[in-house]
Amino acid sequence: MKSLKLCDTTLRDGEQAAGVSFTRAEKLEIAKLLSECGVEQAEVGIPAMGRREQEDIAAIAELGLPMKLMTWNRSTLGDIDKARSTGVNWAHVSIPVSDIQLQGKLGLTPLEGMNKLLRAAEYGLRQGMTVSVGMEDSSRADMKFLTQLVKTLYKEGIRRFRYADTVSAHHPGQMAGRIQTLLDAVPADVELEVHCHNDFGLAAANTLSGIAAGAVWASTTVAGIGERTGNAAMEEVAMAWRHLYGGECGVRLDLLKGLADMVIAASGRNVGDAKPIVGQLAFTHESGIHVDGLMKEKATYQTFDPAEVGRSHRFVLGKHSGSGGVAHVLEQRGLEVSPETAGRLLERVREYAEARKSNVPEVMLLQWLMEEQQRAQNAV
Ligand SMILES: [Zn+2]
Known part of the structure; x- marks a missing residue:
């Protein structure tokens, strides 16, 4: 029975949803509940956002939870310094990998983008941090470039890579095919994480498809709150993985409703009564x-x-x-x-x-x- 690992990003991508803002007390409570549920890792914020965000992240780190924590960072040395100051050891270092985002957003060629990522990742590693690489807009990136990027960063010691379907450009079949192709081309101990958005209502389906194809980590948010139409909902991924794929995720599912109620209340979002598993009308x-x-x-x-x-x-x-x-x-x-x-x-x-x-x-x-x-x- 394959066990997927959950990397919850309610406190990063979830808070990125329009109009959502958690207080420090709410962030601490959400982190405690995620940990109590047995979530393996949580992405807890973006240190580059400023002092207040850094202090919030540091306060979560000070809880000393058994759950691993991670910060989200751009590929700059300044972002890595700020990440380090929070006391969180895992630094997620992200770069766009599609031509449209590399050129349109950063004005970089793919090679320039990879070098920028490499410098930031190496810097993080030299600071003694554990680095995970984020490949923003993976689903619209050239597969050869993605493979080259993973192999290059692997040589530097990076083992974890996030494949992000940032703008919902995949259906489940495409996700499975691309994850399989990438895994076939890189060393066996590369751990892929899939991060999917819900613009077509396929975030959970794409996530599950990526995991079934060999990815290890699922990036999710509680009740699916997140940028635009949201992310893959943790409860949907966990329950479908168990019941439709016969897998496990090591999470206390009986605590999901309480966690979701808390997050939904703190987010001020109406996720809808018919929301699977946690919605008022689910049963x-x-x-x-x-x-x-x-x-x-x-x-x-x-x-x-x-x-x-x-x-x-x-x-x-x-x-x-x-x-x-x-x-x-x-x-x-x-x-x-x-x-x-x-x-x-x-x-x-x-x-x-x-x-x-x-x-x-x-x-x-x-x-x-x-x-x-x-x-x-x-x-x-
Ligand atoms: Zn995202």
């Missing part, structure tokens, strides 16, 4: 057919046991409910009703749901039940 069922199936045999409509992520199925009443669902909701409150009463209540449930375009609060159902019971008494 909520209304349809009479589904509720009936689940009550008879969970496997009929259960993707995985929600208890695995510390959650449970929730049945709600609405336009698509059946009388079995109405009876079940009441039964959970210790109230037994006849099929006829359940049927009459169901009519009111549907009327209410259609008129208000919403689910029916249980308190309404209880009130209608009382009315039904009174009517029955009056009739006697």
Whole structure:
């Protein structure tokens, strides 16, 4: 069973999302929770952003968590100096690798870009830091150049390389093919990390595809918050890796919901009620057919046991409910009703749901039940 390693970047790419800003207390809390979940490594910020960011990163380092930490840096000696001042030993040193970004952003040829990266990486290594190389916009880079870059940096002692699908230029098949091709051309102990964005809703799919093709590390964020449409969501990658690929990631999945709630609240972001695994509606069922199936045999409509992520199925009443669902909701409150009463209540449930375009609060159902019971008494 292949175990993937998670390098969470909620505190770097997650905070890079428009309008997101974590306080120091929130950053410390997120770092503690990530570590408690068993995440192997966290990217915790960009020292070049200034003194406050550096102090925040240093405060996280001072927690002395068992989780490895990493800073994100451009390929300049100044950035490396700032990274070193934070006390975090892992320095991620990044350079664009596509022609369009190298020329358009930095005005460099590929060779000039590689030399710039080489100087910064060597400098970090000389300072006693562990360096990971970031290849920004890998998915639009020339494969020969990528291979040459990895081989050159490998000779300097770098073993970890991040393949970034910075602008969502891959579908899962392309990701698998490119990762495989790159791994075939470089020494066997190169560890690739895949970092994917979600502009087509494929961040998790591309990440999983890269891991299945041989990459070791998945770069993720909690609830997928990140630049533009976000990054691969940690919980989606971890759960799909376990259930669809038969792998593991060594993370306490039962703690994911608490971690996600905390991050979502601190980010001020609405990630949507239907967000997989951590969303309010992830295990909520209304349809009479589904509720009936689940009550008879969970496997009929259960993707995985929600208890695995510390959650449970929730049945709600609405336009698509059946009388079995109405009876079940009441039964959970210790109230037994006849099929006829359940049927009459169901009519009111549907009327209410259609008129208000919403689910029916249980308190309404209880009130209608009382009315039904009174009517029955009056009739006697
Ligand atoms: Zn990114």
